[in-house]
Amino acid sequence: MEFLSLQVDFFGSTTDNEIVSTHTIFCKKHTVRREDPTTPSDRTLFSLGWPPYCSGNQVEAVFSRAGYVSGTFLQENAGQLVKKADAEGGGQGGRVAYVVFSQPEELDRALGLCGGGEAVRCDIGTTGVRKWCEDYASRRLNSTALDTAANLVVGQYDNCAAYQPKARKRLSQPDSDGWVTVTSRRPQSNGPQNPRKKKKEKKLTNFYLFQQRESKREAVAELRRKFLKDKERVAQLRTQRRFRPF
16 A cells, blocks of 8 residues: 655744644555554554654644544654653654554544645644753752652651650550560661571582592592601601600
């Protein structure tokens, strides 16, 4: 099936005016050799040529006039599908989009929008330098919210630190039966109480028979060397022995 062209007018709001950018989107019915349940061939529209500032929600808004869109996959290249949230904005060139409809008739109506000569309107919101400033500001931490969260955490810690002595004192008081709860007063550490010791790696030695024979030979030779050394030492002590009663 050949591609059909669809003219899309992208409207973006700036600080003082409204700009229009027209792009030609090429669409056709999605066909593959191996069927994928996520993008069935009878309900999926394959399109390409989407600008990098366009998001999956805007692609869904363009084709929602043809029917209910159950899923949209917008990504850099055709092939393995990515999540819709991972494909919001970014990129430098045209991108491809897989639009999944709920019914096959809705896919036919979407293809009917192509080639009609009428441009479809798509609102992309803020663009240009203003959008860059908003994106930068959204990534910055709000000092007021940060102070509020920090004060909340510090207050919870202070309340917990003040409650522990009172709870320990209350437990030290005898109950109605005269029993006293005994608690541990050792300071609790943040780390693990009983850290497991790392197991030493076991090295497999003398696995082969020739290794066992060599180890036995070396052991016998070491014993012989020790015996000769002790024998020489005993002979030397005998020659140097002297009678010293005092």
